[in-house]
Amino acid sequence: MKNKILLLTIGLLLPIVASAQLITSAQTITVKEKKPEKPLHYEQSIEFTAATDFQDKGGDRSVYGLEYIGGIRFNNLFFLGAGIGLNFHSFSDDFVLDTTSNWDRYISYNCPENLVSVPLYLHTRLYFTHTRCQPFFALSVGGQITGLKTAKGYDEIYYNPSCFMITPQLGVNYQLNDKASMYLTAGCLWRNIVTSVYYYTRNEEMDVVRKVSEGLAFKMSLGVTF
Numbered sequence: 001m002k003n004k005i006l007l008l009t010i011g012l013l014l015p016i017v018a019s020a021q022l023i024t025s026a027q028t029i030t031v032k033e034k035k036p037e038k039p040l041h042y043e044q045s046i047e048f049t050a051a052t053d054f055q056d057k058g059g060d061r062s063v064y065g066l067e068y069i070g071g072i073r074f075n076n077l078f079f080l081g082a083g084i085g086l087n088f089h090s091f092s093d094d095f096v097l098d099t100t101s102n103w104d105r106y107i108s109y110n111c112p113e114n115l116v117s118v119p120l121y122l123h124t125r126l127y128f129t130h131t132r133c134q135p136f137f138a139l140s141v142g143g144q145i146t147g148l149k150t151a152k153g154y155d156e157i158y159y160n161p162s163c164f165m166i167t168p169q170l171g172v173n174y175q176l177n178d179k180a181s182m183y184l185t186a187g188c189l190w191r192n193i194v195t196s197v198y199y200y201t202r203n204e205e206m207d208v209v210r211k212v213s214e215g216l217a218f219k220m221s222l223g224v225t226f
Helices: 002-028
Strands: 041-053 063-075 078-089 104-107 116-127 133-145 149-151 154-159 163-175 181-202 205-225
Touching: 041 078, 041 181, 063 116, 063 205, 078 133, 116 163, 133 181, 154 181, 163 205
Parallel strands: none
Antiparallel strands: 041 063, 041 205, 063 078, 078 116, 104 181, 116 133, 133 163, 149 154, 163 181, 181 205
């Protein structure tokens, strides 16, 4: 009799215990928070950038800058816009010519850049998820615009350090609230920089041969989107 009562009691308690366990398990399930979907709108970012040269092109050609990016955010996954900013170049020494004779002047593998240039480019981002923390791929295509670099002591001898650039990067964007987010990117900066210029003068005529070389740098950016 006692065994039957014990079995009956256990049979009645089992469903209650199982239900409690299911409720507890359901409460502990975490749902990945999604970023709220927004209609097409204008979006802008301000970022600090730093790029360190991989190769020796006559000096340390690191670039540091502050850039503004504005454009259209079509949905949670795609952005297209343009950027402009102010870059500062570490290799901005004087442009000094070596003179070999009364007719020839040349400089080789030591063409510095100007201290300041203006980056101007098209910019696109492709986000991989709809979540609040979004990994993404970014691509910038444009140029660094600057003025002429004149040889020290020779006003008639100069070249233009302006160059074409491509910057592919991978990044992570974190949504702080409905209006603002922060992001960090890392990637490469490719430029067709001037590394050497040869000047040949004879009979008051001057021929200029400018050697352009590819420069590759590691680039990081830290920015705020709003």
